[in-house]
Structures are given as structure tokens and as C-alpha cells.
Amino acid sequence: MGYHKKERKKFYKTGLFKAVIVPSVLIGYGVSTIHGNGFYSSYDAYRDIHKINFKATHIDDYLQYAPYAELALLNVFQIKCKNDFINTALLIVKSEILMNAIVFPLKTLTHITRPDSVNPARDRSFPSGHTANAFLAASIVHKEYKHKSIWYGVGAYTIAVSVGALRMLNNRHWEADVFAGAGFGMLSVHLAYLTHRYKWGRKCDITLLPTYRNGNMGLCFLKKF
Numbered sequence: 001m002g003y004h005k006k007e008r009k010k011f012y013k014t015g016l017f018k019a020v021i022v023p024s025v026l027i028g029y030g031v032s033t034i035h036g037n038g039f040y041s042s043y044d045a046y047r048d049i050h051k052i053n054f055k056a057t058h059i060d061d062y063l064q065y066a067p068y069a070e071l072a073l074l075n076v077f078q079i080k081c082k083n084d085f086i087n088t089a090l091l092i093v094k095s096e097i098l099m100n101a102i103v104f105p106l107k108t109l110t111h112i113t114r115p116d117s118v119n120p121a122r123d124r125s126f127p128s129g130h131t132a133n134a135f136l137a138a139s140i141v142h143k144e145y146k147h148k149s150i151w152y153g154v155g156a157y158t159i160a161v162s163v164g165a166l167r168m169l170n171n172r173h174w175e176a177d178v179f180a181g182a183g184f185g186m187l188s189v190h191l192a193y194l195t196h197r198y199k200w201g202r203k204c205d206i207t208l209l210p211t212y213r214n215g216n217m218g219l220c221f222l223k224k225f
Helices: 015-032 042-049 059-063 066-076 085-110 129-145 150-169 175-195
Strands: 205-213 216-224
Touching: 015 175, 042 150, 042 175, 059 129, 059 150, 066 129, 066 150, 085 129, 085 175, 129 150, 129 175, 150 175
Parallel strands: none
Antiparallel strands: 205 216
């Protein structure tokens, strides 16, 4: 009795390859520009950036969380994401754990001094935690809403890029830190989605609705089984 041999999937079509290719390019480029290395090094970028008369700001400390605000706002307006509330929350938690497990040990191991040498954490420049977190949050928005419109992800990634740019303009990070941070943030999300088993929350739908009563605004939490 004959049978058809199952054709092996090409490596570039596998979920793992798709998950790591873009983050790997970003991380690889970042590593290649550490200090004075690479075609356009971190020192080159530093020199060119500081030709700009930029007034330092702390907005990047808050802007890194803006894609999460976008996610919450879309939920408030009942624009349904790909996954239910529980699985989306679990994916965010898994991604954050992965990102922190990679980024913060690397900061200690690489021991690279920030351009702002007076910073208390001056020897923990590489990679950028703010940028990693911003790209992580943006990747969550992209994953959850790309089936609705690519523009939700475009908006979130625009915010993330702004965070990376501000980290350099504010003299807190090198070009290498920002590119690698972006890569690690995206990689954490891609691996979280790739390994998630979706065993929770399949039988319920959770929605947040804005409410207004007696002059007070609030949120209504609805759970449908």
C-alpha cells in the first residue's frame, strides 16, 4: 500500500524563522555598531545627533507604555483583538518576563557606559530597556490587531520608534542600545506567541465599556460565557 511522504517545510517558512528574522537583524545591527564599530557606528550617530539643539525631556519614560494605552482604548471602543482578554493578558505577561530576563542580565554582563556618564546606572547602557519595552508593547498591538488593520500596528510602532529616538536625543543611550533593545522587545513577543498554548479563557469574552452615572465617569467590566 503506497503512501505520500510528508514534505518537509522549508526553514524560511517555519514559525521559528519568521519569529526571529526581523529581531535578529535589529539585534545584529545594534551589536555591530557598539562603540566605534560598523559602517555607521554609535559614536558616529552620537556626533550627528548632538548637532541638533534638542532640549532634554522625560516624556520617553511614559511614552514607552503608550502602545498599551492604545490597546486599552481599542478595547474600550469594542474593537475586538485577535485573542480574548485572558490570553492577551497572559501573552503580555509572558513577553514582559522574557524581555526582562534577557535585557537586564545583558546590561550587567556587557557593562557598557552610557553617553550620559553621570547617570546612576551609567554602566548598564546596552541594551535599552525603554526601547525594548516600547517595541514589546507595539508588537502586542500589531499581533492582536493586524487582522483588523495594519494601521493600528503602524501607530504603535511609530510610538516605539519615537521612544528609541528620544533615548538617544536625551543622551541616555547609544544607537547600538536602541536597535538591540527594539530587537529584544520584538523577539520576546514573537517567542511568547509561538509557544503559547491558548488553554485558558476560550469560553468567555471580557469587555470593558465606558460608563457615566451621576456626573462620574468609569468603566464597566463585562464577562460573557
